[in-house]
Amino acid sequence: MFSPVVGARPHCRRTLLSTLLLAALSGAAGWSQSALAAGSGTAKTYNIPAGPLGKTLSTFALDAGIAVSFEPALTEGLRSDGVAGNLPARDAAARLLAGSGLEMVARADGTYTLRKLALRPDGSNAGLPAITVAAAAERSVTTEGSGSYTTRATGAATRMALSLRETPQSVSVIGRQQIADQNLMTLADVLRQTPGIVADRLDERVTFSSRGFALNTMIDGVPTLSFNTIAGESSMVSTVMYDRVEVVRGAAGLLNGVGSPGGSINLVRKRPGTEFAGHVTAGAGSWNRYNLEADLGGSLNAAGTLRGRMVASHTDGDSFIDGKQQSEDVFYGIVEADLSRDTLLSAGYEYQRTAVKGANFGQSPLFYADGSATHLPRAFNSSAPWSTWNMTTERVFVNLDQRFDSGWRLKVDAAYAKNRRERYSADLWLYPGNISPTANTGTVQVADNPADSSNKSLDVYATGPFSLFGRTHEAVAGFNINQYNYGYSNSGAVRNAFDRRPVNIFDLGAVAQPNFSYPLNQFSGNTEEKAFYGALRFKPFDALSVLIGGRLSWYENNTFQRFWTNNTNGALVTIKPVKEGEVFTPYAGIVYDINKEYSVYASYTDIFQPNTVRDASNQIIAPRRGTNTEFGIKGEHWGGKLNTSFAVFETQEDNAVETDTGAPLLPDGTVPSRAVKGARSQGFETTIAGEAATGLQLMAGYTYSSKHSNKDVLLNPTYPRRLVRVATSYRFPGSWSKLTVGGNLSYQSSIYYDETYSAKRACQGGLTLIGLMARYEFSKQLSLALNIENLTDKYYYTGLGGYNGYTYGNPRNAWLKATYRF
Known part of the structure; x- marks a missing residue:
């Protein structure tokens, strides 16, 4: 049983129709099937406070001028951090749903519904095009713009996008907000503020250790040996290029089998x-x-x-x-x-x-x-x-x-x-x-x-x-x-x-x-x-x-x-x-x-x-x-x-x-x-x-x-x-x-x-x-x-x-x- 349809203000119908027509004419990257995706290039100011996920979605639907229907059980007990700022509708929706395990998809009648990120075994949701493309999904776990000193998900230990609570190892994430607030200009600065990490300076070089052992280095989750030499000094790495630094303490044996127990x-x-x-x-x-x-x-x-x-x-x-x-x-x-x-x-x-x-x-x-x-x-x-x-x-x-x-x-x-x-x-x-x-x-x-x-x-x-x-x-x-x-x-x-x-x-x-x-x-x-x-x-x-x-x-x-x-x-x-x-x-x-x-x-x-x-x-x-x-x-x-x-x-x-x-x-x-x-x-x-x-x-x-x-x-x-x-x-x-x-x-x-x-x-x-x-x-x-x-x-x-x-x-x-x- 779906909940009553929310959103779709009458004065927004013409804007929504125009957006759909523009998307159909542009044919850009298959987005014509999703009004929300097609309208993602038009930014709008949102100021939706944190609260129960169902309530924040209703507010979002009204602000965005769309209709969203879903089973109340899907959002029961879930909360959203809300969203604030001038954003495309697609990005605003991604932030509202971040960490919920849900995604918003378009229906044939032009309205939207929710489904779990993993399809149901009976495939009942198959064929509904998700509004989040790969790029949007990637951005939904970034720390930039979140204002938070924590993160919703990380794959640093397992390659799976798990919350810190779901990850069976000690993980700390130093995000963009903390980097900016504390003026952490180099990787050495970051690791000096990371729990459990010792930064020991030799000269221009700094070694990093956890629990008495050295740490391996990865970039975007991929192990690299480019810092394993005196020609490449990891401590000098500037943070201006990075959204966050994820640190796993204890042997990361799955992704770094040839790696340090630190x-x-x-x-x-x-x-x-x-x-x-x-x-x-x-x-x-x-x-x-x-x-x-x-x-x-x-x-x-x-x-x-x-x-x-x-x-x-x-x-x-x-x-x-x-x-x-x-x-x-x-x-x-x-x-x-x-x-x-x-x-x-x-x-x-x-x-x-x-x-x-x-x-x-x-x-x-x-x-x-x-x-x-x-x-x-x-x-x-x-x-x-x-x-x-x-x-x-x-x-x-x-x-x-x-x-x-x-x-x-x-x-x-x-x-x-x-x-x-x-x-x-x-x-x-x-x-x-x-x-x-x-x-x-x-x-x-x-x-x-x-x-x-x-x-x-x-x-x-x-x-x-x-x-x-x-x-x-x-x-x-x-x-x-x-x-x-x-x-x-x-x-x-x-x-x-x-x-x-x-x-x-x-x-x-x-x-x-x-x-x-x-x-x-x-x-x-x-x-x-x-x-x-x-x-x-x-x-x-x-x-x-x-x-x-x-x-x-x-x-x-x-x-x-x-x-x-x-x-x-x-x-x-x-x-x-x-x-x-x-x-x-x-x-x-x-x-x-x-x-x-x-x-x-x-x-x-x-x-x-x-x-x-x-x-x-x-x-x-x-x-x-x-x-x-x-x-x-x-x-x-x-x-x-x-x-x-x-x-x-x-x-x-x-x-x-x-x-x-x-x-x-x-x-x-x-x-x-x-x-x-x-x-x-x-x-x-x-x-x-x-x-x-x-x-x-x-x-x-x-x-x-x-x-x-x-x-x-x-x-x-x-x-x-x-x-x-x-x-x-x-x-x-x-x-x-x-x-x-x-x-x-x-x-x-x-x-x-x-x-x-x-x-x-x-x-x-x-x-x-x-x-x-x-x-x-x-x-x-x-x-x-x-x-x-x-x-x-x-x-x-x-x-x-x-x-x-x-x-x-x-x-x-x-x-x-x-x-x-x-």
């Missing part, structure tokens, strides 16, 4: 909308920094079936470190074409160049030769002023997204990335510690150290519903391959040896930049990873979901070295190849709904991760293997506007690696590692994300994680065992609604490092950092925002022990940015 980082690109929209931003910050940004996009044809978006950004300025300047140029462009109502083709290009002058390679010394602490100035630079570190990344990608009336989806993603690094420097050499406490003399290593790499990736997968025993379930199956090549080398100003010179550590500029005439060594390699993966999500009954799946992987790595002797090209040395074939990584998860708000879950996955570091005999250490288990409870409140979670976890691993202290340096000058058998990481965490109260957005988490060897020795003592992350913003109500205030807080427990040569211990106690933000909207178009970092101006290590030294974190600093929106 989890994965998924960068999700911005997509174009149907209407022209965008913004320009100009900002000024401490240390003579400035930023210019433009982001424009919309339809490229009248029908809205061809869309584009362009993002460009330039940042430049000094640093609190003496003689250091950094600039960044970013360009991102994407074009989408609806080849049909259900077929979306996308292609795009990314470019980023980050240039650092006075760049650091290595760290500042902790101790003098006599074991006394150095107590160097905060602005001390451990590299010569002419030291350079320039990174360039270019990436092209093509995506094909095909949806079928059965509810299935086929997606193909192909990408090619090229990284280049220009690096030359004179850096303090901290092996062994030999800096005089009286004369302040030490040693610098002078070198030219360029690097390059390329990565080709392809991912093909299909996902959709299927019927079994009278119930609807979901499945995903896919294949991906990564081919990765890299090379780097060292040259110096002396023959057949590393160029190391005595220097006063407070006058590194006295070392002139030489001609790097003599090649010293060269390293190269290639890696190929390929895998088949699949999973089934069974629904034995409404309250229970069971996920089972796995990944079958093949891995091969070849490494080559060449050393120069007497300035002649030495023999090529081949490191023993690492090959692993048909490695099966199982994945299992179960989610049980206790009630309408809470679910309990458990998950299990195996670990398989080839090592890339070498032992004291210069051989690659055998792959890491182990298991990861997790149990928890998740909450979804106020229709998904707020998500909460609590989890306990344990990871067991063989062939974990640690620094082989005391062993001689390898031929390339790096420190060897050694395998650790029976490493164990365990702990618990709790998170909250979303709208905690009217106008109050919140992302917060507490994590305890401890990693020990089988002899109960603490591993990674430079990583804090306790973490608190909080980021929040509050928009005042009523006449103060133009003002938004907020901030962030980061706490970590104490860390320590035992210096290799002096055996002295460097410690840092518990650390709390506070940031503030405020934004005032002078109009719908113009706003001004202020962000302050490290409000109390704490001195702290942002990296400790990575190169036998330390790196200081940023002092108190501020950014002021003005944004004009179109």
